[in-house]
Each structure stands twice: as C-alpha cells, then as structure tokens.
Amino acid sequence: MPVSTMNKALPAKEPKKRSFREFAIRNRYIWLSFLIPFVLMVTAFALMSVSPFGDKQILVTDLWHQYFPFLADFQYKLQHGESFFWTWSIGGGVNYFSLMSYYLASPVNFLSVFVPSDWLREFLMFSVAVKIALAGSFMAFFLKSVFRRNDASLVIFGISFSFCAFLIGYYWNTIWLDTVCIFPLCALGLVKLLT
Numbered sequence: 001m002p003v004s005t006m007n008k009a010l011p012a013k014e015p016k017k018r019s020f021r022e023f024a025i026r027n028r029y030i031w032l033s034f035l036i037p038f039v040l041m042v043t044a045f046a047l048m049s050v051s052p053f054g055d056k057q058i059l060v061t062d063l064w065h066q067y068f069p070f071l072a073d074f075q076y077k078l079q080h081g082e083s084f085f086w087t088w089s090i091g092g093g094v095n096y097f098s099l100m101s102y103y104l105a106s107p108v109n110f111l112s113v114f115v116p117s118d119w120l121r122e123f124l125m126f127s128v129a130v131k132i133a134l135a136g137s138f139m140a141f142f143l144k145s146v147f148r149r150n151d152a153s154l155v156i157f158g159i160s161f162s163f164c165a166f167l168i169g170y171y172w173n174t175i176w177l178d179t180v181c182i183f184p185l186c187a188l189g190l191v192k193l194l195t
Helices: 020-026 028-047 061-080 096-103 107-114 117-147 152-162 165-169 174-194
Strands: none
Touching (some): 061 117, 165 174
C-alpha cells in the first residue's frame, strides 16, 4: 500500500445527534412517574383548599414551628447576600451553617430566592409536591437501570413509591422528604458499585 494513501485521514463519523424529543420519548415512563404524582398532589391540595387554591395553609406541626421560619430566614439571606456561617436572628446568635446543613440544604430550597417572601408558603406547598413527584421518578429510574425494563411497570411502582405511607403521612417533615426522595438514586449507586 503506498504511503500517500496511508496518511490520508479517514472521514470521522459524526456522533448521532439526539433531540430532546427522542430523549423524552425514550424516558416517557420516568417522566410520567414524575408528572402523575405532581398533578395528583397539586390536585389534592386544591381540593383541600390549600393556598393558593383556598384559605387553608400547608403549615402544620413542625413545618409551622421550625421549617417555615428557618426557610424564611434562609430566603432572606439568599436575597440579601448575608452570611451562611453565623446568624444573630436566633437567640443570642448561632452557627447558621450547621442549622442550614440540617434543615435547609435541599436543592429545591435554593429556588426560594426567586419567590417573593409573601408567596413562600405557596412555594413550600409546590416544593412538597415536587419532592414527592421526584421520589416517583427516581424510583422509576432505579427500576429502569437495575431491571432493564422500560414499560408501564416503571410508572406503577414509581407512583407507588411516591405515595408510600411515609411520604404522605409526613409530608410536613420536609427535611426527610429529600432523604426518601433520593434513596433510589443512592441505592442505584450502590448497585452500580457492587456490579
């Protein structure tokens, strides 16, 4: 073979471009595992006349006495650029970083910076619906990855996980919603490490 033909570069294959539409269709059961619980939770809150759909509020037990005041302070700090390491607004001053790490470090809570403070209760209601919906979609993703299935069973088991007794009975305990929500992703990581 002549040297001149060996030095010619072969045309590189262009990577196949995938559109968002193809991605959405390929993962439609995961999307449905998010969308159905979200719509059902918002509908349930609307039927119970929870604000903004009525005059009742989502704030009960610890959500009223602990989580909401901490979230309001966190939102103020985000919007005004205050320190996340110390606060004087609680008692005689307290280490805010540890309080934030325990109560407020949910990625969803960082979105409160875009919400007016008057709408923080409504933001909290929608964030509960989002976390419950994410639990369903993360479980569907876990099942799809581990069992190599891509059918309606992902939706059934995803929704079953998102409406388990703990999530529905303790929706007001927002710090634990994140833990249950990401559990399928942690379990998937463990499965991937072991296999």
